[in-house]
Amino acid sequence: MSQFVDMMLATATSGRDRGITTGEPAAPVRRTWSEVHEHAKRVAGALDVPAGTAIAVLAGEPASIAPAVQAAWLRGGSVTMLHQPTARTDLAEWAEDTLKVLSMIGSTLVLLGRPFDALAGVLDEHGIAYRKIDDLDGEPIAEPVPVSEDATALLQLTSGSTADPKAVRITHGNLMSNALGMRVAAGLDPEHDVMVSWLPLFHDMGMVGFLTVPMLFGLELVKVTPVDFLSRPTLWADLITRHKGTITAAPNFAYAIVARRLASSTDTFDLSTMRLALNGAEPIDPAAVKLFTDAGARFGLRPESILAAYGMAEATLGVAFAPLFTGLTVDVVDADALETEHRAVPSPEGRAFPLLGPPLPGLEVEVVDDDGKLLGEREVGELRVRGAAVTPGYLTVDGPLATQDADGWLNTGDIGYVVDGQVVVCGRRKDVIIMGGRNIYPTDVERAACSVEGVRAGNAVAVRLDAGTQRERFAVVVESRLADDEDAVRDLTKQIAARVVDAVGLRPFAVVVQPPGTLPKTPSGKLRRSAAAALV
Structure with missing residues (x-):
């Protein structure tokens, strides 16, 4: 049995009263991780698929997704969260794109859950086989299907064109290594931490960071959907207040949105319980972070709770976390030297880049030039990463594609440098x-x-x-x-x-x-x- 599944089962059967709250704010329901596990065993019992099956999930509600993905792992299968259509999506095009994804990952089964069960007719029309999650209630599976550390746990679709899909293959070993690394770097405390998140579960930060990790280690989780957040951004602060949240995360744009709402809000929030507010998944704008910390200050938010991070699906999720309780720290460098000499020369005025911290335990980060030559501190080049959390490869429409060189290094496509052991990202190579x-x-x-x-x-x-x-x-x-x-x-x-x-x-x-x-x-x-x- 993989270490990941062993840990998940140990958490579910520990008897600890930690769990997941969903349905906020209209109809909140809390289930312990033990209750989620019992539900997952019944879903797994109804699935009856062979080990190694690629199981796709199309659902929006965390209450349905949590037992469904755990059931897939209990069955020895892998999970792929499908891209979700929006109100503006052309459903015919979406169905064709979905067929490409299913063919690419070798899946013949979609688990369909609310609110996307309304798309059953579209799936029928295009011959996409599915089962509704709400109907999966069989005899509980007696024991998990044994799998190796190299078995696929997640096939994470990348954030590119849905018409030209690519999936990152995350193994059980990858997932466990990165989860352990993040637990250390974030100082996760299952006894006291409360995680609050609206992040989409088809994205790696939502799926790995704010569902799999709390499920794995038994942390309290309050989970709503991106629609809930976008409909009322201050719901985020409200949930932190009512549930005494200690950890949250979002891309930079979300902090900018909620900063504006907090600045004009007449509500009473309490953000003093926040220990970590992770900012990642896109370039971090120091000005937006300051707007957020300034707006949150009157609600008790501490600036040192900001945690700048660097991550990617190819490393399962996290690559580097800034040191805890240091807030956002920037490295100011001379713009001319950066642009013309590819060096990050300290300067009183110039470009300000967030320091993203050292690599997580189990990972290494290096900087190389266009010829693959190793660069020194403050020399700007392409970042590459190596370690047990790094994917062995992609699945593409043209077949599998390896990601690592002979020495295990993965080229990230990000331009950056290292200073005092901390990673700095300047931008994407293809966008410069x-x-x-x-x-x-x-x-x-x-x-x-x-x-x-x-x-x-x-x-x-x-x-x-x-x-x-x-x-x-x-x-x-x-x-x-x-x-x-x-x-x-x-x-x-x-x-x-x-x-x-x-x-x-x-x-x-x-x-x-x-x-x-x-x-x-x-x-x-x-x-x-x-x-x-x-x-x-």
Whole structure:
């Protein structure tokens, strides 16, 4: 039996009264992890599939997902959380994309749960086999099906185009190693910690960090959905208050959203119980973090609770966590040396990058140049990672694809450096804009654009034009509620261009203002820079 399944069973049968609360705020229900396990055994008993089966899950409610994924593991199968359609999704296209994913992972079974059980007719129409989670109630499985550490536990779909899918293969050994590393780095305390999350369970931070980890180690969890959060962002603070939450996590954009709501809120919240507020999954904007800590201060939030983190599905989830209780610490470097010499030279003024901490226990991080040569401290190159949590490979539409070189290193595609043992990420290699021998990082351009009043926070994209040519250029595409006002757009365009020039010393080839909801995003909500080029 894998160590992961052994630990999950030990937690479920420990007799400890820790569990998961779902259904907030309308109809909260709490179940202990032991009760979730008993439910999972009945679901597993009704599944009756052979070990190694790739089981896809399409459900939105954590109350249904928790026993379903545990049942898959009890059966010796793997779990794939399918991308979920939204109100704007073309269901015919979504079904075709889903068929590609199912074919890629070799799955012939979808577990269907609320609210997506309403899509049963769409699945029938396209010949996609499914079983409704609510109907799975068989004789409890007597014993888990034994699996090795190399057996697949998760097939995590990457945040790319759903029409060209790719899945990261996470083994039982990967999952256990990363969970143990995060437990140490975050100082998890099952007796006292209460985790609060609205993160989507089809994303690695939600699925691994805020379902699998608390289920595995027996931490108290309060779990709502992204729709709940987006409908009322202050629900996040309300849940922390009522449940005395100690740990939460979100991408940077969410902290920016809730900061604005907290700043104007007349409600009474208590955020003094917060021990860790992890910020990861996308570039961290120090200005947005300060807005959040400033807005939260009157509710007792401590700035040192901010935990900057670096992670990726290819390392299961976490790669590096900043030291606990240090808050957000930045490294300020000379912009010219960074852009032209690829060195991070300390400077009183310049680019500020968050320090993301040392690698988690069990992982190593190095920096290499374009030829694979190992670089030294403060030399900027591609980050690579090695360790027991690193995936052995991808599943793609063209077949399996290895991720590691002969020495076990995985190239992350991220540009960064290391200083005093801590990891710093500058940007994605594929997104860097190269002009006149300078490396321009799109986050600098995007933050400058978002500083203009009228631009929707977090909805600006720097787009490479003529990438790889001698005359590479860039454009800026933003969303604004003023997009239908010609005079306002003209003024916005001038202001954005001026702010970008101030930030990076270069003028964008074009500035495009679009209405809200226009910018292409991945299923997990990340902006797709390459796809945004079609809007220029």
